[in-house]
Amino acid sequence: MKALDVISWSIFPVTVAAVLLGAVWAIDAGHAPSLVAGIGTLTSLVLVVTLERLLPYRKEWNQGQGDLRTDLLYLPSYFGINALVQPLVAAGVVVGGAMLSNALGIGLWPSEWPLLAQFLLACLVVEFFDYWPHRWLHEVPFLWRFHAIHHNPKRLYWLNATRAHFGEVVFRGVINAVPLALAGASAEVLALVGLANSLIGLFQHANINFKLGPLTWVFSVGEMHRWHHSQDVSEANHNYGSNFLFWDVVFGTRFRDATRSGPERLGIKNDSIPASWWSQLSVPFKTQKND
Ligand SMILES: [Zn+2]
Numbered sequence: 001m002k003a004l005d006v007i008s009w010s011i012f013p014v015t016v017a018a019v020l021l022g023a024v025w026a027i028d029a030g031h032a033p034s035l036v037a038g039i040g041t042l043t044s045l046v047l048v049v050t051l052e053r054l055l056p057y058r059k060e061w062n063q064g065q066g067d068l069r070t071d072l073l074y075l076p077s078y079f080g081i082n083a084l085v086q087p088l089v090a091a092g093v094v095v096g097g098a099m100l101s102n103a104l105g106i107g108l109w110p111s112e113w114p115l116l117a118q119f120l121l122a123c124l125v126v127e128f129f130d131y132w133p134h135r136w137l138h139e140v141p142f143l144w145r146f147h148a149i150h151h152n153p154k155r156l157y158w159l160n161a162t163r164a165h166f167g168e169v170v171f172r173g174v175i176n177a178v179p180l181a182l183a184g185a186s187a188e189v190l191a192l193v194g195l196a197n198s199l200i201g202l203f204q205h206a207n208i209n210f211k212l213g214p215l216t217w218v219f220s221v222g223e224m225h226r227w228h229h230s231q232d233v234s235e236a237n238h239n240y241g242s243n244f245l246f247w248d249v250v251f252g253t254r255f256r257d258a259t260r261s262g263p264e265r266l267g268i269k270n271d272s273i274p275a276s277w278w279s280q281l282s283v284p285f286k287t288q289k290n291d
């Protein structure tokens with residue numbers, strides 16, 4: 001096996017294990033969860049952007065296609081909306097969760113478990129609460145108008161992770177925030193879930209030629225997420241998992257064509273989505289051709 005192959009196969013598992021296990025260790029050792037998540041996210045960002053230059057999946061996808069300015073504008077709106085919406089929803093729901101827990105006489109969240117086990121359980125729960133909203137965004141025509149903004153680019157690179165209309169960010173953010181807040185998961189668990197979202201989300205769209213092997217059954221990243229961006233709808237309406245693929249396996253929506261390295265064309269066939277961020281904001285509210 002050539003050195004390049006070893007790197008391609010090991011980049012993703014080694015990075016995920018190092019960042020996430022390192023974060024679990026640091027939080028267990030008493031470091032502030034938000035600081036650990038912040039450092040982990042910045043490290044992941046620098047690593048992914050560097051690897052896109054060193055080991056690109058498609059060299060031409062590293063070149064702007066008149067989309068960079070628009071994609072950069074989505075970055076602060078994505079984080080800003082999530083920073084507002086998620087704590088608001090959590091604050092509302094957490095009271096209901098405490099009342100439910102009191103009424104039942106048991107804690108809803110297994111806080112006595114080791115942090116790593118709590119984190120894995122949280123991933124399983126949150127993924128379920130993102131699998132369905134994402135699937136509805138594809139299957140319900142009105143919701144698709146919002147999600148089309150994420151799917152219209154013809155290239156995939158790290159900035160696609162946050163390219164989402166504010167309507168979609170609110171919709172998914174509200175539903176995502178409910179389960180863990182209701183169950184009463186700790187700030188440590190929430191910080192780890194946030195870090196996993198950032199790290200795996202960056203690898204999901206990254207223009208890096210990394211290989212997954214048997215992990216194509218576990219993670220919704222790289223090759224597996226490129227199928228989700230295929231211009232062929234029969235391929236794209238699969239692999240809905242935001243970080244993992246377990247719910248796609250359960251609900252029969254996992255897709256991979258082992259005879260091809262990925263979809264030949266990305267984006268949406270004959271779409272009329274404008275290029276600028278400002279004009280994209282009103283797209284979902286305009287009468288569509290097929291209405
Ligand atoms: Zn999608």
Ligand SMILES: [Zn+2]
Pocket residue numbers: 150160205225229
């Ligand atoms: Zn995507």
